[in-house]
Amino acid sequence: MAKWGMVIDLDKCTGCQACTTACAMENNTLPGESWQDVLYYHEGTYPSAQMKWLPRPCMQCENPSCVHVCPTRATYKDMDAGGIVFVDWDKCIGCKYCMIACPYGVRFYADEKPLLEPDLREIFPSSNGQLWSPPYQNPEQDWKRGIGIQPPGVVSKCTFCYHKVSKAPAGTVDLDEDIAEVKEYVPACVRTCPPKARFFGDLDQPTSQVNQLIGDKHGVRLKDHTGNKPQVYYLGAGAGVPAFEPKPRS
Amino acid sequence: MNQQNILKGPAGLGLLVLSAIVLVASFGYAFMSLSSQGHASFNTSSTLPWGQPIATYLYFALASSGLGMIASLPLVFGFKQFYPVVKRAIFLAFVILISGMAVLAMELGHVFRMIWVIPFNLQIQSAMFWMGVFYVADLIFLLWKLQKLENGEWDSKTSKQVGIGSFLAVLLASGNLALIFGMMSMRPFWFDGLLPIYFYLTAVASGLAALVFFTYLANGFSRDNMSASLQGLLDGALPKFFAAVLGGTLLFIAVRAITGLYTNNPEIYVVWRDYLFASSTYQASLWIGIVLPFVLMMMASVRTSTGTQVLVSILVFAGLFAERFFFVVGGQVVPLFKGTWEWSLIQYTPSATEWSLTLMGSALLFTLYVLGERMLNLSAEPPVTVGQASTSGGVAAHA
Numbered sequence: 001m002a003k004w005g006m007v008i009d010l011d012k013c014t015g016c017q018a019c020t021t022a023c024a025m026e027n028n029t030l031p032g033e034s035w036q037d038v039l040y041y042h043e044g045t046y047p048s049a050q051m052k053w054l055p056r057p058c059m060q061c062e063n064p065s066c067v068h069v070c071p072t073r074a075t076y077k078d079m080d081a082g083g084i085v086f087v088d089w090d091k092c093i094g095c096k097y098c099m100i101a102c103p104y105g106v107r108f109y110a111d112e113k114p115l116l117e118p119d120l121r122e123i124f125p126s127s128n129g130q131l132w133s134p135p136y137q138n139p140e141q142d143w144k145r146g147i148g149i150q151p152p153g154v155v156s157k158c159t160f161c162y163h164k165v166s167k168a169p170a171g172t173v174d175l176d177e178d179i180a181e182v183k184e185y186v187p188a189c190v191r192t193c194p195p196k197a198r199f200f201g202d203l204d205q206p207t208s209q210v211n212q213l214i215g216d217k218h219g220v221r222l223k224d225h226t227g228n229k230p231q232v233y234y235l236g237a238g239a240g241v242p243a244f245e246p247k248p249r250s
Numbered sequence: 251m252n253q254q255n256i257l258k259g260p261a262g263l264g265l266l267v268l269s270a271i272v273l274v275a276s277f278g279y280a281f282m283s284l285s286s287q288g289h290a291s292f293n294t295s296s297t298l299p300w301g302q303p304i305a306t307y308l309y310f311a312l313a314s315s316g317l318g319m320i321a322s323l324p325l326v327f328g329f330k331q332f333y334p335v336v337k338r339a340i341f342l343a344f345v346i347l348i349s350g351m352a353v354l355a356m357e358l359g360h361v362f363r364m365i366w367v368i369p370f371n372l373q374i375q376s377a378m379f380w381m382g383v384f385y386v387a388d389l390i391f392l393l394w395k396l397q398k399l400e401n402g403e404w405d406s407k408t409s410k411q412v413g414i415g416s417f418l419a420v421l422l423a424s425g426n427l428a429l430i431f432g433m434m435s436m437r438p439f440w441f442d443g444l445l446p447i448y449f450y451l452t453a454v455a456s457g458l459a460a461l462v463f464f465t466y467l468a469n470g471f472s473r474d475n476m477s478a479s480l481q482g483l484l485d486g487a488l489p490k491f492f493a494a495v496l497g498g499t500l501l502f503i504a505v506r507a508i509t510g511l512y513t514n515n516p517e518i519y520v521v522w523r524d525y526l527f528a529s530s531t532y533q534a535s536l537w538i539g540i541v542l543p544f545v546l547m548m549m550a551s552v553r554t555s556t557g558t559q560v561l562v563s564i565l566v567f568a569g570l571f572a573e574r575f576f577f578v579v580g581g582q583v584v585p586l587f588k589g590t591w592e593w594s595l596i597q598y599t600p601s602a603t604e605w606s607l608t609l610m611g612s613a614l615l616f617t618l619y620v621l622g623e624r625m626l627n628l629s630a631e632p633p634v635t636v637g638q639a640s641t642s643g644g645v646a647a648h649a
Binding site for chain 1: 437
């Protein structure tokens with residue numbers, strides 16, 4: 001079985017948020033429930049101030065702290081699904097301990113105050129146990145893997161678009177949108193990236209594009225000191241997160 | 251001896267009715283809010299998922315553990331002067347834990363699912379799994395111990411064995427509760443291997459506050475209604491023990507604050523500087539809720555008076571509640587990996603629904619407690635203690 005990994009080249013990323021939008025459309029997430037987001041940072045001061053940005057999906061860690069803390073095994077790492085970390089919505093009790101334990105802030109409890117008004121959950125109320133029912137909804141659903149629109153009271157997260165990736169022909173090494181035979185199976189954020197800053201493939205295959213990029217361009221993992229060992233690697237300058245600095249006091 | 255337990259009379263009935271009304275009203279409000287808005291009725295968010303209901307649960311669970319440890323003083327370690335409060339301490343530990351669990355149940359996304367998914371999935375790597383195991387064991391031992399005392403078995407071999415089992419369950423439960431926070435290296439404000447010691451100390455402090463307050467309440471805030479042995483305890487060991495525990499608590503807060511402020515890690519020092527010490531509520535809870543009670547309990551001339559002890563118990567009650575709140579929220583106020591989406595500490599003020607859960611837990615505690623006072627003899631003591639006290643402590647108390 002493959003071990004799916006993602007590579008994001010920050011020298012190519014323009015921070016356009018197309019990935020964020022594609023993810024929201026593909027997975028029917030609510031505003032603020034950004035399974036995929038591009039975060040912006042300021043670092044330093046004039047004259048050397050920098051503005052940085054960082055696309056941030058779930059890292060699908062090799063050693064995921066969210067899985068260790070979950071008291072019900074609702075959150076689990078599925079080695080038969082390429083090592084993707086899923087949430088079983090039929091087991092999640094909404095204790096939110098995984099959100100505390102995730103160093104990357106990539107888990108969401110959408111049963112909260114809306115980020116934007118009007119509240120989409122009120123405009124498109126659900127009658128089938130989901131948190132909401134938009135006019136168009138991706139027909140792919142698998143609550144055992146946290147795919148679809150979640151019921152209230154559970155945690156949701158990026159699934160590496162497993163509903164697409166899982167349909168790739170066996171033995172696929174590179175899921176690249178430029179390869180016609182597999183482009184339908186490429187995760188939405190990778191397929192839509194205009195500057196082609198994202199790559200997706202099998203980390204267990206030495207010849208895969210992702211492995212070559214990591215090796216050739218010095219790929220790094222974020223917050224590697226946590227020991228979580230992400231399956232998402234970053235290339236290029238600025239692959240780091242500045243330390244938190246509070247707003248200057250007035 | 252239960253000479254004058256006012257809660258068995260009309261005052262108790264009045265308090266019971268009042269508590270029940272507050273309980274029904276607060277539960278009704280919380281239930282309606284949660285039914286209509288879900289957890290959107292809380293002010294928590296994906297960036298700050300644990301709020302006041304978790305702090306309330308933590309407060310109640312640790313107060314219960316503290317009471318369990320106090321009950322172990324006579325039953326496990328032989329400090330027999332604590333016999334006069336042991337039965338009340340055990341009962342209070344039980345009802346406070348039930349109240350805390352009720353608040354937690356309303357906070358979870360799917361509480362009833364928890365009943366089957368936790369035992370059927372046995373995720374032994376999770377501290378939260380062990381929290382369930384140890385607190386259930388704690389509840390069982392508390393009930394068992396209460397049943398032993400109810401049967402008059404104060405000193406039997408089984409009673410001692412149950413007492414030891416209960417003490418171990420309490421240590422495991424509250425120590426593990428501390429590690430739920432203390433093992434989170436990605437939350438540096440909490441990450442601390444010694445957190446269980448801090449939780450033990452503050453647990454006993456809040457347990458003592460509860461015990462002193464409810465003991466006085468049962469006796470109409472009058473020493474004259476108390477047995478001689480109980481008066482002896484309140485004049486002697488208890489206030490000194492209270493002072494020692496508050497002193498230890500302050501020492502621990504000081505050490506955490508000093509190391510926190512000294513470090514260059516902004517995820518720790520910013521929390522201490524810009525969240526805790528910048529808050530007048532935290533300052534008040536620290537100085538009025540912990541430092542002042544410590545000073546009062548250190549003053550031999552005032553620490554034995556009824557007024558001082560009741561005041562100290564109320565102040566510590568409030569002070570430690572705030573301490574729990576700032577601890578839980580403080581571990582989350584630095585935004586995790588949010589960049590300029592959250593370019594400041596995360597703001598959090600509990601919503602009306604969250605306050606109603608705190609009120610509900612408190613009202614449930616009062617309701618169950620008054621019921622216990624009316625249906626059981628929580629002032630019971632072993633006959634030998636009463637005899638000893640009437641010849642020693644009792645004389646001192648009247649002197």
